Amino acid sequence: MNTGEKPTAAKALMLLPALIVLGLFFTSVILLFSNAFVDRGGFSLKYFEQILSRPDYHVVFYRTVLTSIVVALLAVALAYPIALVLWRAEKNRNMLLIVVLVPWLVSLVVRTYGWIILLGPKGFLNAFLGWTGIIDTPLKLMFNDTGIVIGLTHVLIPFAVISILASLLSIEENLEEASRVLGASRLQTFRTIVLPLSLPGVFTSLMVIYLACVGAIVTPLLLGGITQKFVGSQIYQEVMATFNMSKAAAWSICLLTLSFVSLVVLKLIERRALRGQE
């Protein structure tokens, strides 16, 4: 809707509120950095050295990254059939979409709380299995990596559904028909047409889910407990319990760097996978 007019200086003020919000955001990032390199009033790399040298911290990062990769792959794999169903459900799509959107938009805390009720030692599942007599002692489904993976995957599937569905919906109807007419089987059509063309949505999901996982606090804290530390839960503790901002900032920067590196790697994989498309 560009009308080719030159703006007056006064009109440029319309940009100001947005620039203030963005300015505050970038200032906060700068403050994050300035906090991280300070200890007792002077420049220090103390907390970075600490992260590099303590094996127990390595485990935390290792667990966070590995869990996030597993969750991202799992969520996309489980989301794909749902997206296919929504793609094909032309009449009821809006209703089904609400079934996906509600879990996506309902607060993380509530959804995680649901899993606590389900998976907890005195939770629904154990109560049910105990009642049926299948088990005598409660299964340990929470306060371990399983709990974190289940919780995070479930929390993030809806986004993957929406993103993959968007990709599927952008496939031209007649491409598939053409493929079928040319004699491709249902499976071949899926493999050669549908899947490749939905890859942009798949990669967007992987990226967003991975990012959401490595930066997660609530779910790991509630389902992983104190022993199965995540980078997010460690950071939360440093800020809220030990009030060590510098350490929290240093951890945040490591997390930030880690996610940027992962994003670059993922982008490279995506470029290879999508070569020839578009």
Added chain:
Amino acid sequence: MTHPATTQAAAIGSIDIEKVSKSYGDAEVLSEVSLSIPAGSFLTLLGPSGCGKTTLLRLIAGFIDPTRGRIRIDGRDMTQVPTQKRPIGMVFQNLALFPHFSVAENIAYGLKLQRRPQTEIAERVGRFIQLVGLAGLGDRRIAQLSGGQKQRVALARSLVLEPSILLLDEPLSALDLQLRKQLQFALKDIQRQLRTTFVFVTHDQEEATMISDRIVVMSNGHVQQVGSPQEIYADPQNLFVSKFIGEVNELPGRLRAAGSTLAIETGAGTFELPAAVARGMNPAAGDNVVMCLRPEKITLLDGGAQPGPGMVSAEARILDTLVIGPLTRVTLDVAGTRMTAVQMTDRLGAAAPGERIRIAFPADAARVFAPLTASLARAFGEHA
């Protein structure tokens, strides 16, 4: 009133464009265009895409400002006047009807902005819905209208404000031929009734000649010629205009001699023409020129008939004839050059393909021009 452009008393509805240029960066899309549009006229800006006609219209509307030069409306300098304050109406190429308003609401919008009383708005909207032939459709949504009806809404919406000037930017280009013809007549009719100055932009020469009192032929940011449709057709001032309006036989050639008569050597033979047929050039021996001849100026001579006085003749062979009702197009081979002649069908006689005949045309009916410059040739090529 020797300088109407500079007096306050200039007629309401007149536009004076004074040496207006418009550049975007290095690209000049209008160069030093001067044009006087009399009040109450139906003027068409005609030219191929990229000729600057739409830019000129937008300058008049005030959507963009000229890089240099001045535009006056009713004698008033408009340079500092924003679009909202100019006494103009506009019909857009894509019509720009407000999709969330009904037909009546679209037409009433400008009146509402002027805070006219409710009763007056209702009365005027009704009158203009009637005028453009949409009676009974006032409550329709825009999406429920046909192309032609939308067109009429756009027209009524602009006219209801009774602007002294209406700008129309290729408003008929999206319609099919029949509807287009219908609306061309409707437009002309409404313009005659209201005596509003219409400035109409089109790339369609047929539409331009049918609809307007005056045509401005433009190309490459320059005005090529201004005149009535008859003038432009009968007496084009350069090769571009000649080619752009109507059909023409083009014979590229070379001037052998240039004095009181011009001797032009072409592929179809050498022709002796009076010097007065040259346009837009100072003929000199050795010049490359293009001789142009309208198809209807050519007469096929029956049997041994002699060309009349002032006629120039040549040998030809008939390649093909095509009867289009009262007229017949005859394709000729004149010494290896293909030419077209248009004859009254009933006066054609027994012209059959393959037959050798003589053709003749009045020497002063031909026109001689300098060849197209490279940039004009490009503009034409993009059009064709």
Added chain:
Amino acid sequence: MRKLTPMTRAAGILLLLMLPAPIVIVFGASFNGTGYIQFPPESLSLRWYVEAFTDPRWGRAVLTSLWIAAVTATLITAISFLAAYFTLRYAPRISSWLELAIFSPLFFPHASMGVAAVALMAGMGIVGTPWAIILAHLMVTIPFSYRPIHVALKSVDPDLIRAAEVMGASEMRALWDIVLPICRSGILTSLLFTGIISFDEVTVTMFLIGPDITTLPVQIFTFIQDDASPVLAAISTLSVVITFIAILVLERVAGLSFFVQRQSG
């Protein structure tokens, strides 16, 4: 592929039904009459709702979340609209730069954003005030607000604005009469979407609460850690209902197609 194989279909539907499962469980638990989750439930009761409504802490948290969501959604929608309108109409060349800046928060892990937000708000001395939470929510929601508004504005034909101006409308008038109504669904999407996000945001918000202020999700989070009383199920259900209503309203007034549009450009 006009039709899915029965296997795929069944798997997809089963998985789809899994999505709301935890929410349904919470819903069920909220009506459980006994002290903790039991199977089979022994009695149905509304006691946890009574408890939630009589405890002033919950009422306060709900109201705080609601008004912060309303303020955030209104502010960020206005901010995005102004920025998108200005760039699209007057400065399309800076459009891609602005988008890059606006979408950059999406690439920050929330934990890092939370710490950065604390650093900023502490510097400004506003941690523990609603303003810290609102500012943080503006940063979190700006991409989600800008996107639908930008898409809607982009679809507005510039000739519509010109047409209004030729008829004598000022820029404000044209904006009000023409541009806003045409962008209605984009604006409503932004309002409701960012409202929902703000209402349910927890990861960044929990760094910014103080003794005087907390939001509903953060308070639920704190209570789960302290003592997981079933009153939480009741209050969670309430929060789900609010979100659900917002989504239904969104579907009614603007449709859901925004969420499944391929986000190009």
